[in-house]
Amino acid sequence: MESIIKLDDVKVNTWEMGKVRAEVKNADGVPLNGRAIVKINHISRIQGYVVNGIFEEEHDFSDLYDDEYDLYMIYGGTEHSDPADATAKLYLNHDKPIEVPIFDLQNACYRLTKWIDVNKKLPGKIAIKKEQVSVANLLYALANCVKKINDEDPSDVMVTKFNPPKVSSENIKEDIQLTKDEYIQIANEIITTMDDSKNSPAFIEVNGEKLGFMNLIYTFCKIIQNSSENGLISTVYVRPWKEIVAK
Structure with missing residues (x-):
């Protein structure tokens, strides 16, 4: 069955830990489980698990110097759910108050x-x-x-x-x-x-x-x-x- 990822744009202060969060459900709206990976500008950075339809991982973005990056999330699927992917933007604030x-x-x-x-x-x-x-x-x-x-x-x-x-x-x-x-x-x-x-x-x-x-x-x-x-x-x-x- 088709899997659907809801991945919103992420805004992060580079002097703090940032969080990437997504929802993963099947076409009937049932929350899924399974492995997932997030790439930043096509480079794998974050790996974790979708649990009860939620992927949520903290990450240190302090080594990134541009203000904007592409996010690409891949869900691996399960025996009954297809793999899926989604894209969003990562916006970084480098100006620490x-x-x-x-x-x-x-x-x-x-x-x-x-x-x-x-x-x-x-x-x-x-x-x-x-x-x-x-x-x-x-x-x-x-x-x-x-x-x-x-x-x-x-x-x-x-x-x-x-x-x-x-x-x-x-x-x-x-x-x-x-x-x-x-x-x-x-x-x-x-x-x-x-x-x-x-x-x-x-x-x-x-x-x-x-x-x-x-x-x-x-x-x-x-x-x-x-x-x-x-x-x-x-x-x-x-x-x-x-x-x-x-x-």
Whole structure:
């Protein structure tokens, strides 16, 4: 009798053990038993048993470096059930969340703005506590840091993965001065937007103009590096990104 495998896509954090799970039944919906193997990009990686219709095996994926792989599961069948196969995708997250003390984030902000001032562009990564952190993941942490300082919350800031915008869209042509209340409002908008979408915004509207993603990182780095445990700076000047990176 025909065997049917239900194998869903698998999402794994590479710093943790991952799990591949599948359901195997015959055409009448009866759970099956038997041996099975899972290949990743045609290389056999996981072997185990289907028990009462369930295949479930933990596996260490930490040696895989790409973000996406093909999964191919083969069920060996039994005397009364045919062999079967199924395909799915394996998605790997390599960006381990890290907790950063506010002092370390301030230090990183100072180094980042200096790097931008010298090199006239946004770097791909910044070192924080011996970790190479993608700058695309930094904006949420910066906004949260501003909120924590304002709330007199000394706890560490979590840096976690977010999808970067496809473009950084900005149309600011002149310097803008933001008060503390104004940039706190922007920080709260960033947090809400990213919590809802899991994406970094291409821009945030400020006084009817677009403040782009790259300039948001630069500006909030300036706010954090110049603030202290005693409180946030009272104002910050925002320059057009084109001027910041002009050579």
